[in-house]
Amino acid sequence: MKVASVIVGILIPVCVAAAGAFALNLWLGGGAGIKLAQRLPVPDGSATEVRASVFPATLVIGSGATANLPGLWPRFRGSNFDAVSTGKTPLAKSWPPAGPPVLWSAELGEGYAGPVILGSKVYLLDYDEQKRGDALRCLSLADGKEIWRLWYKVRTPRQHGVSRAVPAVTDKYVVTLGPKCHVMCADAQTGEFLWGIDLVSDYGAKVPLWYASQCPLIDDGKAIMAPAGEKLMIAVDCATGRVLWETPNPHSWRMTHSSITPMEWAGRRMYVYCASGGVVGVSAADGKILWESLAWKVPTSNAPSPVIAGDGRIFLTGGYRAGSAMVQLAERDGKIVPRELFRISQKVFGSEMQTPIYYKGNVYGVMTKDAGRLKEQLICLDLQGRQVWTSGPANRFGPFGGPYIIADGMIFVMNDHGVLTLTEATPTGYRQLARAKVLPGPESWAPMAIAGGRLIVRDLTKMICLDVRAK
C-alpha cells in the first residue's frame, strides 16, 4: 500500500517530468525550426510614376457641321443632376423587334465615359489609343460626325478600359476631368483650349484605383471639382482659370469615383460630395464646410453619387457590401447636422457603380451582384428604405447594374451586354414596355444622355444615337 502510494505520488510525476524535460530538450535541440514565411508589406517593385505636364492641349478640326437642334443634357445625370429628362418630346412606348432606329454610331477608345448634349453638339472625353491621349470630342448630334477634338498626350494603360468621366458644358465652356486627374476647360463652341489643372501635381490628389471618374460640375460660371488632396474641393473661374475658393481637407480624405452633387436646402446652395472617409456639404458661396458625416464611407471604392431626395434628404449607396443609407439635414444651434434616417444592407439595396434615381417620391436602381436572390434586379424603394417592387428573376441587368435614366415617365435601363429595356417609372409595379439588343457589348456601363428624343448609349468601344421618339 505504502509502496503503491510512493509510486503514484512520487515516481510517476518524476518520470513524467523527466520524460517532459527530455522531450523538451529534444524539441529545443532538434534541428532547425520551421522558417515561417513572413507576410509583410514587402516592396513589390512598383515604381512611382513621373508626372509630365500635358497642357496646353491641341485642337484638331473635323469634318462635322453644326446642325440646329435644341439638345439639353449638359452634365452628368442631366440638367438637374437627377438622371431625369426635362425634355417634353413624347417618346415611343414600344419598339420594333430590332430596337429603336439607329441615327448614327461612332467608334470610341475603350472605356465608360458618357456624353453630354448641348444644342446640336455632343461632347465626350474619349481616349485616343493611337495617339495615347485624352481627347475631348465634339460631335454633331445630327449625324455623329466630329466637329473638333481637343487632346493632350497622357499614357493611360487600359485597366477596365480607359475613359471614365462625363464632361460638363454650358454655352461658353466645356470642362473635363481625365482618368489621370487632368482637368481641362475649353471654349464649348470653337474648342479653343482655355486652361488646365493637374490635380495630382497642383493639389496632391491621388488617382483613384481604376482611374478617376469624378464628373466635373459647372455652376454659375465656376468649375467645381474635388481633388481631395491638399484641398478637398475647389472652385475655378471658367473664364480665367483663376481659383476662386478652396475647401480645406481636415481629415485628409481621398478622391473617390463619386461626383459632386449640388443641393439647395433652407435657402442655401451647397455641394455634396462622398469622399473616401465621409460625406461633406460645402457652401457654394465660399467653399466652407457646412456639415460633414464620417458615418458613411464605402470600403474600396465609392462610385455612386449622392442622390438628393427632397426635404433635406440625401440617399447614399455603394457596393462592396456597403448597402445604402438615407440622411436628412437638420438645423441645430445654428449648425447643419446630418441625421441618419435608416441604413439598409446590400440585400435590400446597394449599387456598386451606378447612381440610383429619385423620382416622384421613390428611389429606383439596380441591385448588386451580392444581393442574394434579388441580385441585379431593378428595384423600386420607398423613402423608408423598403422594397416596393423588384423586376423579378427574369429581368436582371448585370453585375454593374444599369445605367438607367428616366424620360417621359419611363425608365431606360441597359444591362452590361447592350440590351436596353424600357419600363414604366411607377411604384405600382415593374411593367416592361420594350426590350432590344442595341449594342454588341460588353460593358455597356456608361451613363446615357437623352435630348429631343435622341438617346445616346455606348458599350466599351461603340457609341450609338437612337431615335426613341413616338411616331
Add this chain to the structure above:
Amino acid sequence: MSEQEKQDGLTRREFIRNGARGAMLVGLGAAAGGLIARSRSGDTVWQIDPDKCIACGNCATYCVLKPSAVKCVHAFGVCGYCELCFGFFDLQPAGIDAGAENQLCPTGAIRRRFVEEPYYEYKIDERLCIGCGKCVEGCSTFGNSALFLQVRHDRCLNCNECAIAAACPADAFRRVPAERPYLLKGDKH
C-alpha cells in the same frame, strides 16, 4: 523540392508528424490505389462547374483528402491585373500591400507581383492552397471572376461518391470525360 520548400524548411516535429501521417497514407494509398484504378477505368472524373460554384467553403472541409484535392485556378486571360485584387485583398484592407492583415487567403497562397504601371500579377501557390474559396468569392463578387476552383486530378482519388459533391449546395460537381478533366474559365473568354 521547390525553392520555396527549401526555404521554408521543416521542424523535426513536423518530420515525425508527417512520418506518422505518411504511414497512414501508405495504408490509405494502397486502398485508394485500387479505387483509382477502378474508377479511372471508367471514362469520367469529378469536376466543378465554375459557373455554378458559389464558393461556399465546403470544398476545403468535405474532401476525404487533407488538404483538399480542390485548388484555386487563375484564368490569366480573364484577370484585370488590378492593383486592388478582390481575390487577394480583404474587402476593407488596412493598406494596399501584401501585409498578412490585408490578405484574404488564410494560408498566404496567393503571390502578388508588380508587372508595370498599373498592373499586378497574382499567382496561386498550389502547395499552400486548401481550396477554401475565399479568393474565389471575392473575385467573382467584385472582380472579373478570374479565380475559380477545380478538382486537381494529380491529387483527387476520384471517389465513387465524391464527399464534396454530396455536400455541395450549388450542385456544381459533375462527371466530365477523363480526357478533358478540367472546366476552365479562360476557355470561354
